[in-house]
Amino acid sequence: MAIFTVIGLGSFGQTIALELTRLGHDVIGIDTNQRNIEDVADRVTHAVIADATDEKVLEELNVQKSEAAIVAIGEDIEASILCVLNLKNLGIHQVWVKAKTKSHHTILAHLGVEKIIHPEEDMGIRIAQTLSYPMVSRYMALANDHFIVKVIIHEKMKGVNLHGLMGKYTEEIRIILVQRDKHIFYTISEDFTLEPNDILIVEGRQHDLQKLSSSFQ
Incomplete structure (x- = not known):
């Protein structure tokens, strides 16, 4: 305290x-x-x-x-x-x-x-980011244009292989964890498939995350 x-x-x-x-x-x-x-x-x-x-x-x-x-x-x-x-x-x-x-x-x-x-400015940025990338529920800015983002998986992504999805971004974007209900996966197997409402936490440069975001739309 x-x-x-x-x-x-x-x-x-x-x-x-x-x-x-x-x-x-x-x-x-x-x-x-x-x-x-x-x-x-x-x-x-x-x-x-x-x-x-x-x-x-x-x-x-x-x-x-x-x-x-x-x-x-x-x-x-x-x-x-x-x-x-x-x-x-x-x-x-x-x-x-x-x-x-x-x-x-x-x-x-x-x-x-x-x-x-700058509360108003910061909130304005967050609202703009949310409108631009509705699949990203939260994000945190790091140094050198890096971000950690939280993505909630929607119904149409059900059954998608996560490694297959991330394949072309492997070097640029790192999977930190996946949360499914109360279980957290820190190590993601090659055959891991997504389920609706999974929470995906990833880290990478803004430009690469923007490219990845199109896969979640």
């Missing part, structure tokens, strides 16, 4: 605070809006109406004991930046910040913030 601080309890901040709580962590939620505090007051460890741009206030709330702090302030860029400075002054090394604009992002980067979040 760890302690986390979430500053800014709008929709985005609330989602983070409540999920961290659900995962068993202690959460300090801070906002200047009473309604936002009331929304989470009985669902997080501490919910406080406070001005997080005041370093002394943050210190009194013991946010310096946090494993990480998330600055989820939406519109007030100046307040966001002041919060970051205060958190760093209090010795919190892991600071995640929601950036509103490109200039906001640039300033945060100059302040040494490594985890800068």
